[in-house]
Amino acid sequence: MSIEVESLSKHYGSQIAVNAISFKAVPGRVMGFLGPNGAGKSTTMKMLTGYLQPSSGKVHVGGFDVLTQGLEVKRIMGYLPENTPLYSDMYVKEFLNFAGQTYQLMHLSRSVAEVIDRVGLGPEQHKKIGQLSKGYRQRVGLAQAIIHDPRVLILDEPTSGLDPNQLAGIRKLIKELGQDKTVILSTHIMQEAEAVCDDVVIINQGNIAANSSLADLKKDQDSEVLEDIFRKLTA
Amino acid sequence: MYAVFKRELFALLNSLMAYITIGVFLLAAGLLLWVFPDTSVLDYGYAELNGFFSLIPFLFIFLIPAMTMRSFAEERREGTYVLLAIRPITEWQIILAKYFACLALVLFALMPTLIYYFSVYHLGLPAGNIDTGAVIGSYIGLLLLGSSFTSVGIFVSSLSKNQVIAFAVAAFICFISYTGIDALGKILSLQSFEGLLNSMSVNAHYQSLGRGVLDTRDVLYFLTFDVLFLSLTHFVIGGRKW
Numbered sequence: 001m002s003i004e005v006e007s008l009s010k011h012y013g014s015q016i017a018v019n020a021i022s023f024k025a026v027p028g029r030v031m032g033f034l035g036p037n038g039a040g041k042s043t044t045m046k047m048l049t050g051y052l053q054p055s056s057g058k059v060h061v062g063g064f065d066v067l068t069q070g071l072e073v074k075r076i077m078g079y080l081p082e083n084t085p086l087y088s089d090m091y092v093k094e095f096l097n098f099a100g101q102t103y104q105l106m107h108l109s110r111s112v113a114e115v116i117d118r119v120g121l122g123p124e125q126h127k128k129i130g131q132l133s134k135g136y137r138q139r140v141g142l143a144q145a146i147i148h149d150p151r152v153l154i155l156d157e158p159t160s161g162l163d164p165n166q167l168a169g170i171r172k173l174i175k176e177l178g179q180d181k182t183v184i185l186s187t188h189i190m191q192e193a194e195a196v197c198d199d200v201v202i203i204n205q206g207n208i209a210a211n212s213s214l215a216d217l218k219k220d221q222d223s224e225v226l227e228d229i230f231r232k233l234t235a
Numbered sequence: 236m237y238a239v240f241k242r243e244l245f246a247l248l249n250s251l252m253a254y255i256t257i258g259v260f261l262l263a264a265g266l267l268l269w270v271f272p273d274t275s276v277l278d279y280g281y282a283e284l285n286g287f288f289s290l291i292p293f294l295f296i297f298l299i300p301a302m303t304m305r306s307f308a309e310e311r312r313e314g315t316y317v318l319l320a321i322r323p324i325t326e327w328q329i330i331l332a333k334y335f336a337c338l339a340l341v342l343f344a345l346m347p348t349l350i351y352y353f354s355v356y357h358l359g360l361p362a363g364n365i366d367t368g369a370v371i372g373s374y375i376g377l378l379l380l381g382s383s384f385t386s387v388g389i390f391v392s393s394l395s396k397n398q399v400i401a402f403a404v405a406a407f408i409c410f411i412s413y414t415g416i417d418a419l420g421k422i423l424s425l426q427s428f429e430g431l432l433n434s435m436s437v438n439a440h441y442q443s444l445g446r447g448v449l450d451t452r453d454v455l456y457f458l459t460f461d462v463l464f465l466s467l468t469h470f471v472i473g474g475r476k477w
Contacts, residue, residue, distance in 0.1 A: 049321055050321075051317055051320050051321060071323045071324075071325070072323075074321060074322060074323040075323045077321070079317075079321045081314070081317045081318075081321075083314065085313055085314040085315045085317060085318060086315065086318070087242075087246070087315055087318070088313075089246060089249060089250070090242075090246075094245075098238055098241075098242050099318075099322075101237070101238035101241075102238045102239070102319075102322040102323070102324060103322070103323065144318070
């Protein structure tokens with residue numbers, strides 16, 4: 001199930017946050033959504049989930065229109081919001097149970113156990129979310145996004161605040177998830193994009209600066225280092 | 236929707252605040268009914284709870300906004316609303332789940348006061364000399380009144396990030412809708428509208444239920460009140476996109 005974005009725009013008054021961007025993400029590939037701070041990455045991702053209303057343009061997820069068929073889209077989509085907001089008064093398992101229930105999962109306790117295992121929350125699963133460190137909070141956020149085995153996954157800065165060991169684990173997980181799902185992730189760490197992404201969209205001041213596979217981008221720009229390409233395109 | 240309802244109710248029950256507000260409510264109700272000489276049923280000398288039922292709404296004006304103030308305001312401040320918005324549930328389901336969770340808590344707060352009914356029932360001479368029909372009517376009235384105040388509280392909570400503001404504004408709107416409209420009708424220059432204003436006042440419909448006659452007009456009034464404020468909430472939530 002692919003994500004198709006057609007001339008999507010978002011205006012705040014006269015300020016243009018996202019300016020008529022179009023791109024397509026396909027299953028089995030991880031798309032990196034790159035850009036400097038304030039480029040419109042999170043705004044775009046919120047519009048992809050239907051959480052934010054676009055000023056104009058269309059988003060189709062798996063053939064469903066995000067604006068008019070929101071519920072169908074939400075059933076097949078997992079989303080990790082920016083800064084990972086979580087209910088800090090809930091226990092990890094309690095929260096994942098809650099998330100699972102909202103999707104009316106058939107085998108709830110099994111799904112919760114599986115997802116805890118998958119994101120490596122095992123040792124912390126009996127704690128309150130408020131007691132967790134940043135890295136584990138991030139894993140809870142990831143767990144709630146993948147608990148219903150979504151076809152489409154949108155991750156807003158999934159690795160912010162993780163230590164190098166955790167980084168490796170989460171990146172591996174994202175690559176695994178990308179094998180059969182459509183994954184879009186945003187980041188401004190170029191090494192990360194190089195490590196996990198197959199396709200790259202670079203966005204700058206609301207406009208698309210590059211949109212191709214990572215290999216093609218490197219060939220076109222005649223450079224082996226993504227960081228240099230990024231600098232050149234967004235400076 | 237059940238999942239959200241459960242989460243909301245547990246969040247309320249897990250916070251000390253719910254117990255303290257319910258505790259204070261019951262303490263105040265008990266003091267008013269049994270101890271304070273002006274309102275005490277013992278000094279009054281008649282086995283009836285009319286005084287009690289006319290005071291509870293004033294306690295509700297503070298109790299209910301205290302319960303509802305966090306429902307949307309906290310989500311907005313913590314940015315957790317997105318956790319609900321991305322699930323395959325509609326905005327109406329979210330609003331109703333929060334509304335019913337708060338209403339359940341109001342029910343919890345009201346339940347222990349049934350003891351007062353049984354006490355007064357047995358204190359009557361002869362025992363049982365109490366107008367049970369009026370008491371049942373009053374409890375139904377209280378529940379409907381509580382549901383209306385809850386819908387006001389939920390609505391105000393959706394407007395603000397700040398729980399204190401949500402509490403104060405909700406308490407004020409509850410107060411005005413309970414006694415303000417009544418009082419307006421008594422202003423000299425508005426006396427020609429008194430009948431109309433009376434029929435719009437929460438107090439009048441609550442009093443009418445307290446007589447023990449379940450008039451569908453009164454029930455309909457409260458339900459309309461609920462629907463109005465919940466629709467306003469839906470309007471605010473739908474237009475947000477925080």
